[in-house]
Structures are given as C-alpha cells and as structure tokens.
Amino acid sequence: MRNAAFEEYYKAQDIVPVGEWEAFLSTLRCPLPVTFRINGSGKFADHLRDKLKQDFFAKLCSGELVVSGGPPVSAVTPPRQLPWYPNGYAWQLEFSRSQLRRMPLLRDIHDFVKHANDAGSISRQEAVSMVPPLFLDVQPHHRVLDMCAAPGSKTFQLLEAIHANSRPGQTPPGFVVANDADFMRCNLLTHQTKRVCSPCLLVTNHDASRFPVFLAGAPTAAAQASAAGGASAPPRPPRYTVRFDRILADVPCSGSDLGCKAPHSQVGGKQLHFCPALRLRKT
Numbered sequence: 001m002r003n004a005a006f007e008e009y010y011k012a013q014d015i016v017p018v019g020e021w022e023a024f025l026s027t028l029r030c031p032l033p034v035t036f037r038i039n040g041s042g043k044f045a046d047h048l049r050d051k052l053k054q055d056f057f058a059k060l061c062s063g064e065l066v067v068s069g070g071p072p073v074s075a076v077t078p079p080r081q082l083p084w085y086p087n088g089y090a091w092q093l094e095f096s097r098s099q100l101r102r103m104p105l106l107r108d109i110h111d112f113v114k115h116a117n118d119a120g121s122i123s124r125q126e127a128v129s130m131v132p133p134l135f136l137d138v139q140p141h142h143r144v145l146d147m148c149a150a151p152g153s154k155t156f157q158l159l160e161a162i163h164a165n166s167r168p169g170q171t172p173p174g175f176v177v178a179n180d181a182d183f184m185r186c187n188l189l190t191h192q193t194k195r196v197c198s199p200c201l202l203v204t205n206h207d208a209s210r211f212p213v214f215l216a217g218a219p220t221a222a223a224q225a226s227a228a229g230g231a232s233a234p235p236r237p238p239r240y241t242v243r244f245d246r247i248l249a250d251v252p253c254s255g256s257d258l259g260c261k262a263p264h265s266q267v268g269g270k271q272l273h274f275c276p277a278l279r280l281r282k283t
C-alpha cells in the first residue's frame with residue numbers, strides 16, 4: 001500500500017509534521033473497522049439493539065467461539081458501542097477476514113448485519129460520518145437543507161431527528177431538503193432515504209452553489225377552508241422566502257473521484273479540487 005503520487009501530494013500540503021510522517025502513513029494503512037447504526041426511526045430499533053447485544057455480542061464476550069480447523073486464530077476484539085451515539089444505537093466491529101472465515105458465530109453476526117442493512121433496519125456508516133448530523137441538533141420543527149446529500153446516510157439521520165418523538169401517523173412540522181448536483185446519485189439518495197418512509201423529505205437536483213430561493217405561502221383561512229371543501233376560489237396566500245434553520249454542506253473530499261459538480265478552479269494550469277462556490281475544501 002504505497003503510492004508515490006499520493007505521498008508527494010500530501011507532503012506538498014505541509015499539514016503533517018515531518019516527525020509524524022511514518023505514523024501518519026501507517027494510520028492511513030489501517031483498515032477501517034465496520035461501523036453501523038441502528039435506524040432510530042424503525043419501531044423495532046430498541047428490540048434490534050437488545051437482540052444484537054444478547055444473542056450475539058454477549059456470546060462473543062463470554063468466549064463462546066468455535067474455530068473450524070487450521071492454526072489458532074488471534075483473539076477477537078469485542079464489539080464496541082460508540083459511547084457518544086444516542087440510545088446505544090451505533091456499534092463498531094473489528095474482525096479480520098480469517099476470523100470471519102473460521103468462526104461460525106462471527107459469520108452469523110456478519111450475515112445478520114448484512115441482512116439488517118438490506119432490510120433497512122440498520123445502516124453501515126463510518127463513525128466520523130455519523131457525527132455532523134448529531135452536532136446540528138435538529139429539532140422536529142426545523143427546516144433543514146442538506147446541500148450535498150447523496151448517497152444519503154446523513155440525510156437519513158437528519159430525518160430521524162425530524163421524526164424524533166412523533167407518534168405513529170403524526171407528521172412533524174419540520175422537513176429536510178436533500179440536494180445533490182449529480183442526477184444518478186440523486187437516484188441513490190432517493191433509494192436510501194425512502195427507507196425512512198417520511199413525508200418530510202424533498203429530494204432536489206441542483207448545483208448547491210446556485211441553489212434556488214424557496215418560496216412558500218402561509219396557508220390562509222380561506223385556503224384552509226377550500227382544502228376542506230368550503231370556499232371555491234381562495235385568494236393567493238402571501239409569499240415568503242423560506243429560511244433554513246440548519247444547513248449541512250458535506251462537500252466532496254479533495255481526493256475523491258466524486259469531484260465537485262461546480263466549475264473547477266485552475267491555478268497555474270493545475271485543477272484544484274474544491275467547491276469554489278461553497279468556499280469549502282475537505283481533505
């Protein structure tokens with residue numbers, strides 16, 4: 001896992017002290033642990049968390065492991081609950097491939113997580129990616145704009161916050177506008193977020209640097225009466241510009257092949273990978 005161009009690029013950024021260079025590289029080479037989040041909007045979320053703990057993780061910690069054939073495998077790192085994530089819904093698993101192959105209980109856990117992910121009751125998501133929506137402290141009445149939203153793991157969390165504490169069948173007053181400049185990725189975004197089954201979501205396909213102004217009309221008494229089958233021609237409600245209470249701009253990483261969909265800047269013949277309009281760059 002060496003890439004001369006990558007190293008040259010990062011050295012040129014001058015962000016890693018010389019004495020920490022090797023530690024920096026070896027940290028980058030460590031495989032990421034599997035992390036996942038139980039989807040809090042599902043009505044079985046607590047049940048799922050307890051099942052994982054009791055049926056799988058408790059057995060793992062009590063050493064009930066059968067190893068099938070071959071040389072002994074290294075000790076398994078116990079699953080770790082991410083302590084900062086609410087309700088004990090986020091977990092981290094660190095199994096190597098050989099452990100997974102040789103230990104039936106680990107295989108069962110792996111399959112369970114995979115199927116629960118396919119069914120929409122959990123989401124595989126990196127731990128760092130779970131953090132921004134938590135910091136936004138979204139409340140059910142908030143109007144939220146997720147500017148660069150696809151494939152939608154953070155949108156999912158934002159919607160969960162909008163629906164927090166709502167009773168079954170109740171529609172919260174807030175909403176999330178999830179936007180992405182890439183049409184195909186908007187498709188992915190719709191697929192991912194439809195698992196929340198929320199009427200409080202609008203998916204849009206715009207360049208976030210030229211995001212259109214949203215107009216809304218306050219429902220007048222006449223309009224409400226009309227909707228209820230009363231008056232025939234309600235007057236047009238006054239228009240106002242929608243202001244968002246929370247905005248998430250999860251702009252593309254500088255090294256990501258997703259790239260910015262706004263025009264790139266050219267400096268000295270080199271293309272700069274950042275969103276000029278968003279004035280943000282993520283490394």
Ligand SMILES: C[S@@+](CC[C@H](N)C(=O)[O-])C[C@H]1O[C@@H](n2cnc3c(N)ncnc32)[C@H](O)[C@@H]1O
Pocket residue numbers: 129147148149150151152153154155179180181182185206207208209250251252253258259260261262275
């Ligand atoms: C880091 S990803 C977003 C990940 C997403 N927030 C999540 O948690 O699943 C960045 C996204 O920004 C989109 N994008 C790039 N340039 C954009 C622009 N000018 N306006 C809106 N979206 C843009 C890309 O298509 C990509 O889907």
